[in-house]
Amino acid sequence: MAFDSLTEKLQNVFKNLRSKGRLTEEDVKAALKEVKMALLEADVNFKVVKGFIKDVQERAIGQDVMNGLNPGQMVIKIVNEELVSLMGAETTEIQLQPGSAATVIMMAGLQGAGKTTTTAKLAGKFKLKGKKPLLVACDVYRPAAIKQLQINGEKQGVEVFSMGDKVKPADIARAAMEHGAKNGNNIIILDTAGRLHIDEDMMTELQEIKEAVTVHQTILVVDAMTGQDAVNVAGSFHEKIGIDGVIVTKLDGDTRGGAALSIKAVTGRPILYVGMGEKLSDLEQFYPDRMASRILGMGDVLTLIEKAGAELDEEKARKMTEKMKKAQFDYEDYLESMSQMKKMGGLSGVMNMMPGLGGGMGGRKKMPDLDSEENEKRMARMEAMIYSMTPEERRNPDLLNLPRKHRIAKGAGVDISEVNRMVKQFNETRKLMKKLPGLMGGGKKGRFRLPF
Structure with a gap:
């Protein structure tokens, strides 16, 4: 995403703030100096940065913040609120003419x-x-x-x-x-x-x-x-x-x-x-x-849910949820999950909206490009391997013995090692799917499970 570099720099600043039990005025000013440099390097207008830092500093060195139980988090909260204010505070719709007027x-x-x-x-x-x-x-x-x-x-x-x-x-x-x-x-x-x-x-x-x-x-x-x-x-x-x-x-x-x-x-x-x-x-x-x-690396789960709502088939999502609950996830579901992931902008796009992932608040390093050309080719080979299976094999993954794997490799034009790797990855995904229903909300209208 466009703000990856800025996010990473702000994360480092906030990590230092959170590590301090109490904040001094000098701590806040030093942190905001780093925030200022990060914003300027992100190509934010100089006058805008100057006003932004001034507004944050005035609020951040107030008594309520400095004497609070967790001043580091309060400063982050203020930066977040001022960023929102800077970009317009409220979502603006295109104003349409009333009634049937064009x-x-x-x-x-x-x-x-x-x-x-x-x-x-x-x-x-x-x-x-x-x-x-x-x-x-x-x-x-x-x-x-x-x-x-x-x-x-x-x-x-x-x-x-x-x-x-x-x-x-x-x-x-x-x-x-x-x-x-x-x-x-x-x-x-x-x-x-x-x-x-x-x-x-x-x-x-x-x-x-x-x-x-x-x-x-x-x-x-x-x-x-x-x-x-x-x-x-x-x-x-x-x-x-x-x-x-x-x-x-x-x-x-x-x-x-x-x-x-x-x-x-x-x-x-x-x-x-x-x-x-x-x-x-x-x-x-x-x-x-x-x-x-x-x-700020806090993710954007609401946009992710809306994207899922717009792109995913609710009936398919519901059926996949039921299969996950019963641990019946098969290769046909695997194909469907890859298709849905593409619709939602690829795995990198999804991860960047998840808190703690894609360089988020968990302090993790920036993720590799999961939608690179190399990974796209690998996904295409996986699809080819699954399409080389019989319908029965797709619906019953446990049927895949060595002779069947050799036939699949030949049909997809890949080495047997790639088939083994894909089977191993599928089995690991299936294990994860057994745990996901309890971790992800869902089932009700307007809520969707993520297809991975």
Whole structure:
């Protein structure tokens, strides 16, 4: 995740705080100096860091904290609360027009930020909520921009309105409004053109669109990988055309993530969503409190549960739970668990949301990339081995004697040692499954067990 490095550094600071029975004012100031450096290295805006440290220090050296039973934990709690406040305190939804009136959303941003893909992801979110979105291709400059929107719109099952690349964007927006009114579209999303950098032509075009149609929400898409530039871009866009919210993309990669911590403080506008992957479903609602928990290594179990709820089949999850209780986990379940894990963003993605894992509060080192190309190939070989079994063997793992293993190895094109390794791993997983039902909550509606 983007904040892995920051999380690790903050963990070390807090570990030292917790090891002290009592804290002095010097202890707190020394710890906050380390926090300040960690935030600056994570590319958080300097003015934002300065204000943040000042607010934390004022609270942390108060009498209630210094004289408390566990001042180290109190300081961590204050840092957490101030992080939440910094990012917006409350989750902000895109404001829709009341009743059946159509809401017009204009997407803006620089080229390369992932605006067109994000536009389609957002349309998919609205469709899942029962809305009837219309995607409008207003980028008439970038080669293949219209085609990209059409392909992504088709994947999401959302209509795309286009008039080619010879019509002015303002005129396309106006025609799209008429089309939407005739076809009952209650969300109209305009995918506008980006530039490599902010220039007058781009801003003029966005203003022309706003003059041609009533835009209810202007949403800026920024790339987390550009660090401080993302914050500067957000400030410039807000100053010139006015924005209502921001979507930060590429927060799943090896970025420092400081933009997500700076944007609200610099622009006064909230982060609405964050892009956490390439798939069209990888757009997460932005929760400041959950992001603060992730940054501090406390995990994000609520997002994990919601992800499970959206991606996993509840009936399959219930049946697997019953099998786990009866210790009847077999190779077909093993296949299903791998499939569900992929849907939830891979094992690394799941682990990063679990408290104490992925470099969490347990003080563990940063986990290896469990979704690396090498591990993906290994998982593919495991699937091939399971598919080389007969249905009877898949349902009764104890049938796998040496001749059967040789046949499976030949069918999957692997060495017998790989089959033995996979069988051993499966047996260890099965033992763990016997223990899991008592450890994981579940069974009730809205709660899911993790597929591993």
